[in-house]
Amino acid sequence: MPEIRSRAENDAAPEVSGRILTFRYVIALAILAMIAVASHVSFTRVLRENGGSTYLNVVSGQQQTLVQLAARYASQYADGDLSARDKLLRETNHLAAHHAELIAHMEAGKLPEAVIAALQSVYLGETHLKARIEGYIDAMRRVAAARPGSAEMRRELALVLADADGAVYEGLKQIVSIYNTYTIEQLRRLERMQNYMLTMVFLTLAMEAGIIFNPMVRRIVRYTTDLLKLASTDPLTGLLNRRSFLDSAFTEVRRARRNGATSCLMSIDADHFKRINDTQGHQAGDQVLKAMAATLTARIRATDVLARIGGEEFAILLPGMSLDHALQMAERLRGDIARLRTPTEAGFVSFTISIGVTQVRDDESELTPALNRADKALYAAKSAGRNQVAEFTGTDEPIPLADDPAGKD
Numbered sequence: 369m370p371e372i373r374s375r376a377e378n379d380a381a382p383e384v385s386g387r388i389l390t391f392r393y394v395i396a397l398a399i400l401a402m403i404a405v406a407s408h409v410s411f412t413r414v415l416r417e418n419g420g421s422t423y424l425n426v427v428s429g430q431q432q433t434l435v436q437l438a439a440r441y442a443s444q445y446a447d448g449d450l451s452a453r454d455k456l457l458r459e460t461n462h463l464a465a466h467h468a469e470l471i472a473h474m475e476a477g478k479l480p481e482a483v484i485a486a487l488q489s490v491y492l493g494e495t496h497l498k499a500r501i502e503g504y505i506d507a508m509r510r511v512a513a514a515r516p517g518s519a520e521m522r523r524e525l526a527l528v529l530a531d532a533d534g535a536v537y538e539g540l541k542q543i544v545s546i547y548n549t550y551t552i553e554q555l556r557r558l559e560r561m562q563n564y565m566l567t568m569v570f571l572t573l574a575m576e577a578g579i580i581f582n583p584m585v586r587r588i589v590r591y592t593t594d595l596l597k598l599a600s601t602d603p604l605t606g607l608l609n610r611r612s613f614l615d616s617a618f619t620e621v622r623r624a625r626r627n628g629a630t631s632c633l634m635s636i637d638a639d640h641f642k643r644i645n646d647t648q649g650h651q652a653g654d655q656v657l658k659a660m661a662a663t664l665t666a667r668i669r670a671t672d673v674l675a676r677i678g679g680e681e682f683a684i685l686l687p688g689m690s691l692d693h694a695l696q697m698a699e700r701l702r703g704d705i706a707r708l709r710t711p712t713e714a715g716f717v718s719f720t721i722s723i724g725v726t727q728v729r730d731d732e733s734e735l736t737p738a739l740n741r742a743d744k745a746l747y748a749a750k751s752a753g754r755n756q757v758a759e760f761t762g763t764d765e766p767i768p769l770a771d772d773p774a775g776k777d
Contacts, residue, residue: 428470430462435540438456441455442528474487474488479550495539497535607665630688631687633726636721637721641653648714661674664701681746722755724747
């Protein structure tokens with residue numbers, strides 16, 4: 369009997385060990401499953417929040433354009449262009465819809481408390497932006513209802529034109545800045561969460577992480593890359609946007625300075641672009657911008673930095689290039705674009721560009737001053753008849769950058 373008992377115990381030992389190993393493996397998989405579920409829920413929530421903040425950022429940015437478009441059409445209507453009245457009403461209605469949507473998001477309380485407080489301080493604080501925008505919309509509608517040339521028309525037009533470049537426009541810039549800050553913080557939060565998750569996975573669950581988390585990590589990385597790309601590039605042309613250009617291009621300036629070389633900056637604008645949009649359609653305008661971006665990309669050096677900084681305006685940083693060579697390159701680019709025939713659904717479109725060129729000064733710690741000077745030279749090229757290259761030769765008087773590049777048309 370003792371021998372039989374011993375054999376039974378020996379036979380049972382492997383079964384017990386197998387159950388324990390299976391139990392441990394199931395526990396390990398359960399931990400992984402809990403981590404996977406928790407991380408998926410967290411990342412999905414942050415991604416949704418970021419997608420919402422990016423959308424609100426775009427809507428708030430569009431309000432600035434709508435304010436100035438409405439003012440432009442109001443001026444045209446006041447000058448006797450009756451066709452501008454429908455455009456005025458259309459853009460005013462768009463502005464009213466965007467305004468109502470942003471106010472609804474603020475009042476719904478779904479944004480972080482700090483963001484809501486910042487928005488309320490602008491909309492409802494000393495600037496009274498909410499009331500100003502609503503007053504601006506009402507004034508625009510009164511302009512549309514008035515007879516061109518009447519006293520009421522002149523009175524209302526004076527008010528809306530003042531607000532288009534004054535309190536309303538400046539208030540909307542503050543709103544855009546708030547949403548920009550919120551979007552950037554969401555991206556940074558996403559990056560912090562990703563770094564924490566990757567560290568935890570590789571330190572504690574190396575084998576299991578490779579099996580369970582690897583597909584999800586790839587998806588997270590893809591989402592993060594897409595979001596960062598959305599925040600830093602222009603969706604139409606794929607080029608850097610204004611903010612990313614100002615940040616990344618100056619890195620090339622510093623590198624050129626370490627080598628004792630100068631850098632130059634070009635500001636480039638398509639001539640009569642509004643005419644292309646009005647006569648050929650906005651799809652043709654988009655094709656023109658894409659062709660312009662592709663041509664510029666093909667002609668510049670690998671070290672140059674190209675960006676679409678707004679509307680039909682582009683900028684190129686030329687690190688390590690003298691002003692004389694930059695002017696020569698600008699002239700070649702101008703000629704290449706002038707010879708370009710862009711196929712669109714409306715037929716082949718030819719267009720020209722104007723270019724302003726300046727040198728980045730050694731004492732400058734950012735690109736904004738140089739971009740100001742290049743922009744001023746661009747205006748000079750426009751004033752001289754367009755399809756020209758102009759060098760900045762004026763004084764150091766600061767000039768504001770145009771937020772509506774269509775004004776250079």
